[in-house]
Amino acid sequence: MHTRNDCVALDARDALAPLRAHFDLPEGVIYLDGNSLGARPKSALTRAEDVIVREWGTGLIRSWNSAGWFELPKRLGDRLAPLIGAHDGEVVVTDTTSINIFKALAAAVRIQAQNPSRSERRVLVTERSNFPTDVYMAQGLAGWLGRGYALRLVDSTADLRAAIDADTAVVMLTHVNYRTGYQHDMAALSAHAHAQGALIMWDLAHSAGAVPVDLHAHGADFAVGCTYKYLNGGPGAPAFIWVPKRHQAEFEQPLSGWWGHSEPFAMLPTFVPAQGIGRALCGTQPMLSLALVECGLDVFAHTSMEALRIKSLALSDLFIDLVEAHCGDQQLGLVTPRAHARRGSHVSFTHPHGYAVMKALIDRGVIGDYREPAIMRFGLTPLYTRFVDVWDAVDILKQTLCEQAYEIAAVRDAVT
Amino acid sequence: MHTRNDCVALDARDALAPLRAHFDLPEGVIYLDGNSLGARPKSALTRAEDVIVREWGTGLIRSWNSAGWFELPKRLGDRLAPLIGAHDGEVVVTDTTSINIFKALAAAVRIQAQNPSRSERRVLVTERSNFPTDVYMAQGLAGWLGRGYALRLVDSTADLRAAIDADTAVVMLTHVNYRTGYQHDMAALSAHAHAQGALIMWDLAHSAGAVPVDLHAHGADFAVGCTYKYLNGGPGAPAFIWVPKRHQAEFEQPLSGWWGHSEPFAMLPTFVPAQGIGRALCGTQPMLSLALVECGLDVFAHTSMEALRIKSLALSDLFIDLVEAHCGDQQLGLVTPRAHARRGSHVSFTHPHGYAVMKALIDRGVIGDYREPAIMRFGLTPLYTRFVDVWDAVDILKQTLCEQAYEIAAVRDAVT
Numbered sequence: 025m026h027t028r029n030d031c032v033a034l035d036a037r038d039a040l041a042p043l044r045a046h047f048d049l050p051e052g053v054i055y056l057d058g059n060s061l062g063a064r065p066k067s068a069l070t071r072a073e074d075v076i077v078r079e080w081g082t083g084l085i086r087s088w089n090s091a092g093w094f095e096l097p098k099r100l101g102d103r104l105a106p107l108i109g110a111h112d113g114e115v116v117v118t119d120t121t122s123i124n125i126f127k128a129l130a131a132a133v134r135i136q137a138q139n140p141s142r143s144e145r146r147v148l149v150t151e152r153s154n155f156p157t158d159v160y161m162a163q164g165l166a167g168w169l170g171r172g173y174a175l176r177l178v179d180s181t182a183d184l185r186a187a188i189d190a191d192t193a194v195v196m197l198t199h200v201n202y203r204t205g206y207q208h209d210m211a212a213l214s215a216h217a218h219a220q221g222a223l224i225m226w227d228l229a230h231s232a233g234a235v236p237v238d239l240h241a242h243g244a245d246f247a248v249g250c251t252y253k254y255l256n257g258g259p260g261a262p263a264f265i266w267v268p269k270r271h272q273a274e275f276e277q278p279l280s281g282w283w284g285h286s287e288p289f290a291m292l293p294t295f296v297p298a299q300g301i302g303r304a305l306c307g308t309q310p311m312l313s314l315a316l317v318e319c320g321l322d323v324f325a326h327t328s329m330e331a332l333r334i335k336s337l338a339l340s341d342l343f344i345d346l347v348e349a350h351c352g353d354q355q356l357g358l359v360t361p362r363a364h365a366r367r368g369s370h371v372s373f374t375h376p377h378g379y380a381v382m383k384a385l386i387d388r389g390v391i392g393d394y395r396e397p398a399i400m401r402f403g404l405t406p407l408y409t410r411f412v413d414v415w416d417a418v419d420i421l422k423q424t425l426c427e428q429a430y431e432i433a434a435v436r437d438a439v440t
Numbered sequence: 441m442h443t444r445n446d447c448v449a450l451d452a453r454d455a456l457a458p459l460r461a462h463f464d465l466p467e468g469v470i471y472l473d474g475n476s477l478g479a480r481p482k483s484a485l486t487r488a489e490d491v492i493v494r495e496w497g498t499g500l501i502r503s504w505n506s507a508g509w510f511e512l513p514k515r516l517g518d519r520l521a522p523l524i525g526a527h528d529g530e531v532v533v534t535d536t537t538s539i540n541i542f543k544a545l546a547a548a549v550r551i552q553a554q555n556p557s558r559s560e561r562r563v564l565v566t567e568r569s570n571f572p573t574d575v576y577m578a579q580g581l582a583g584w585l586g587r588g589y590a591l592r593l594v595d596s597t598a599d600l601r602a603a604i605d606a607d608t609a610v611v612m613l614t615h616v617n618y619r620t621g622y623q624h625d626m627a628a629l630s631a632h633a634h635a636q637g638a639l640i641m642w643d644l645a646h647s648a649g650a651v652p653v654d655l656h657a658h659g660a661d662f663a664v665g666c667t668y669k670y671l672n673g674g675p676g677a678p679a680f681i682w683v684p685k686r687h688q689a690e691f692e693q694p695l696s697g698w699w700g701h702s703e704p705f706a707m708l709p710t711f712v713p714a715q716g717i718g719r720a721l722c723g724t725q726p727m728l729s730l731a732l733v734e735c736g737l738d739v740f741a742h743t744s745m746e747a748l749r750i751k752s753l754a755l756s757d758l759f760i761d762l763v764e765a766h767c768g769d770q771q772l773g774l775v776t777p778r779a780h781a782r783r784g785s786h787v788s789f790t791h792p793h794g795y796a797v798m799k800a801l802i803d804r805g806v807i808g809d810y811r812e813p814a815i816m817r818f819g820l821t822p823l824y825t826r827f828v829d830v831w832d833a834v835d836i837l838k839q840t841l842c843e844q845a846y847e848i849a850a851v852r853d854a855v856t
Contacts, residue, residue, distance in 0.1 A: 048497040057501045064497040072488045072728070080675055081464040081480040083472045085807060093675060120723025122697030123539060130584070152709050157698035157723060161709040164696035168546070169584075177709060203707075252724070259496055259509060259727035280580035281538030282573035290621075291812045293568050293593060295576040307536025307573060308668070311675035312488070312727030391501060396707050 025349050026415065034342075034411035040335050044408040046323045047256070054413045054420075056392045059202075059230060059370040059403030062256030065319040075315045093311050097283075098301065100314065101264060101323045104255070107329060108228060108247065109238030110266050116304050117317055117333075121229060121250050123279065124265040125161040125196070127304060128246040130277040131133060132194040132223045133169065138274075142221055145193035149222070152177040153186065155202045158227055162196055181206065185216055192222040199237065200230035200368030203358035203395045207235060207368050207391065209220055213242035231251060233320075234263070234336065234369035234405075236329040239266060254369065254405060256320035261313050264296045265304045272300055281306035323407060325361060335406035336369045343371050345419040354425040359399060370403040375430050381421075384430035390417045441765050442758065442831065450758075450827040456751050459826040462739045463672070470829045472808045475618075475646060475786040475819030478639060478672030481735040489733045490603075491698075508759045509727050513699075513716065516730065519737045520671070523745060524644060524663065525654030525680050533667060533680045533733055537645060539695065539729055540664040540681040541577040541612070545806035546693040547683075548610040548639045548662060549585065556638055556689075561609035565638070567600065568593040574643055578612060597622065608638040615653065616646035616784030619811045621776035623651060623784045645669060648680070649736075650752065650785035652745040656684060662687065670785065670821060672736030676777035677729050681720045688716055704708050734795040751822035752785045757832055759787050759820060762834040770841040775815060793848050797837075800846035806833045809827060823845060 035041055047063045049055055055063060084365045087096050101115030108115075120125070129148065136142045148162050159177065166173040178187040188195055200207045210226060217224040225246040233254030239247055247266040251257030267275050271346040280295045282288045283305035287296070297303035340360070347356060347382050357374040361367050375381050375398060382394040392402040404414070424430060451457055463479045465471055471479060495507040504510050517531030522666035524531075534540070535637040552558045564578050575593065582589040598743030604611055610622065611633045618625045626642060633640040639661040649670030655663055663682040673763050683691050692713060698704045699721035702712045756776070763772060773790040777783050791797050791814060798810040808818045820830070840846060 028450055048499070050494070050498045053500070055500060061496075061501045061504075064492065068496075069489065069492050072492055073485065075487050076480065076674075076732075077464070080477075080484075082466045084466070084469070084471060084479065085809060086476075087675065119539070120535070120697070120725070122699075122723030123535070123695065156699075156701065156704070156707050156709070159709055160696045160698055160701065163711050164694040168694035174839060206488070214768070258492075259503065260724045260730070261726055261728075263723070277674045278580040278584040279539065279542060280576045280762060281536070282571075282576055283538075285572065285576065288572070289812070291572050292574055293572070295579050307679070308536030308676045309536070310677055310726040312677075312732065313729040314676070317730065361822065396705070423585030 029413040058405030098258040121263040124248040127277040199225040211242040257317035339404040380430040447827040447831040474821030537679040543693040544662040614643040627658040673733035755820040795844040
């Protein structure tokens with residue numbers, strides 16, 4: 025079994041270890057929640073100062089052109105694209121994941137409705153265990169479309185393939201589950217959806233920057249995702265949406281704001297969607313939060329998703345091994361798959377007092393998070409997590425559990 | 441007629457003059473575009489550093505609670521409320537104006553559809569001259585609703601009252617027109633819409649922080665608006681939406697994301713809207729851009745909308761008088777109403793070469809902007825515009841026009 029010194033040695037020979045220096049991480053904290061809010065790139069402060077003082081303060085209105093504000097959603101989309109197997113001109117960073125889900129689902133439903141052989145399909149399929157906002161946005165869309173549109177919530181992953189059938193218009197799945205860390209087989213499920221005549225949209229919230237994704241190779245139709253988790257874009261930073269070129273001409277959705285117009289400054293009284301990915305835009309974007317997304321993306325230029333994946337799996341293997349070795353008698357239940365191909369970049373354990381235990385861990389400087397019901401999540405972000413962090417975190421977990429140093433009655437107040 | 445020295449004297453006895461010190465304005469620039477992008481409050485840089493270094497960098501995920509991120513849309517909404525005649529718990533700062541238009545229109549349509557005596561109404565009424573994104577979002581909504589829903593574009597303000605009829609479900613108007621600076625009579629039009637059985641939504645993009653607004657007293661049903669113009673929230677800062685308490689229980693809209701759920705962290709598989717204004721939220725907000733909205737709102741605590749309105753009208757009266765006195769023979773056409781009650785806080789003139797003239801003005805340090813067709817806009821923001829700025833701007837306009845110091849063939853590239 026690994027000792028702490030073994031972990032120190034692993035860090036010493038880790039080629040990715042220098043990447044940690046790109047981030048500002050507080051002293052005395054082991055941060056295992058990059059799956060919820062990524063750490064701060066050191067460059068973010070300088071970039072913000074430049075946007076505020078030079079671009080906003082001095083450039084004022086001129087910065088829409090001179091500082092490239094208006095083009096920023098597309099420019100950042102092109103920078104993000106290689107991390108998810110997308111091409112130039114297929115991604116924009118804009119709005120929220122929820123809003124982008126709505127756009128992609130609405131467009132997908134419309135494409136199916138306009139296909140004579142598929143126009144009777146009225147079912148949207150997702151998992152009951154999907155992240156709530158995905159479910160809620162699909163409910164909002166289906167309820168609002170009326171005319172028999174409905175959301176089918178599948179109770180277990182094992183039943184998913186069978187639930188995609190001749191009534192299915194669109195399948196919407198999150199690639200890596202936010203609670204369990206289970207990673208779907210994107211290629212197999214996309215192929216199955218297509219074989220059944222459905223389109224498929226993937227939510228990459230826990231995938232982008234966390235696991236290799238190849239949207240084109242794996243046959244996805246649409247994708248959305250988050251920049252403030254593994255991409256380290258900053259709290260609530262704008263989300264992204266991917267529309268492959270093959271679907272762009274038919275991509276129409278009801279959030280038809282002026283930024284998605286073919287000539288936004290011609291001030292025409294009729295909406296005409298822009299050619300290309302621009303039609304996935306809607307309104308004016310929050311430039312300061314948007315600009316800082318680039319600081320997170322910059323770090324990825326120093327490595328590859330493949331290298332990050334190798335370290336991510338090494339970290340999560342180590343975490344699982346150490347927890348089972350040191351806390352095996354402590355009512356912890358591993359939820360995350362052991363199979364590498366089915367695992368994301370966080371590891372979850374259940375505990376009967378999971379909320380209280382996580383609260384105690386945070387008080388002791390090990391920051392993970394808690395998700396109902398009973399799940400403690402530990403994000404293992406390869407950009408800045410050290411092997412020795414994993415060792416120390418498990419050591420503190422062990423102490424916390426052995427000493428029962430947690431308040432069972434702790435009131436839930438953690439927010440992520 | 442006023443001399444430059446008269447203007448210097450007006451500034452010397454202007455009780456609002458000290459407010460300019462709250463803003464960072466570049467040397468050598470007369471900024472008359474606060475109606476498009478407000479100037480930078482000096483406090484914005486300090487606030488951004490605090491959000492980035494302390495809240496994000498050190499607080500990390502804990503800041504959702506400890507720094508009040510999750511409550512920020514409501515807290516800022518409560519701070520903004522007094523500027524528009526709204527009450528606590530009726531405003532959230534969130535998403536974009538376009539998205540908020542969609543929410544409010546969709547909710548208004550639904551309320552009408554559920555009223556047995558109004559359920560057959562299928563027409564949304566607005567002006568063809570409304571800001572394009574308002575028109576486009578309504579087109580998107582109507583097109584997707586189908587079932588006969590349609591947008592009626594009224595060609596002239598004079599025809600507006602007659603266009604609101606027994607078929608009208610919802611009226612959507614922008615209080616102050618973005619091109620002309622014309623200010624609608626909110627009370628009269630709201631009363632007329634209600635008399636016709638319609639609901640009415642007001643876009644306050646060019647009103648909030650610019651002119652006194654009293655949504656409750658003037659009978660509005662819903663409102664949206666912008667924080668990055670007269671409220672000085674920063675480029676593309678999140679917008680706001682107002683839902684009065686009397687409509688909150690029936691306010692339901694299809695963008696039903698997790699932030700609008702009654703228990704967002706219970707992770708329930710069914711959407712249940714939050715009680716109160718929280719149901720107007722959707723997804724996770726861009727915290728850095730959102731936080732800086734407060735820096736703009738802080739400045740308003742030092743004055744009142746009534747005091748600002750008096751100065752705004754004095755500035756725009758002066759501007760109109762000086763332009764007509766000094767440039768009266770220069771093909772300029774006043775578009776903005778002379779009547780105070782019908783005027784917003786910017787003044788627009790047409791010129792056959794308006795785009796080229798504005799470009800030349802910007803090159804000479806007078807920053808206004810241009811809107812198709814042929815309109816030059818000059819924003820007269822009372823928080824930081826001096827009377828002497830107005831004098832100097834008109835002097836430079838006069839020189840530019842007299843010397844014909846503009847390139848008629850200038851290619852349009854101005855973006856706002």
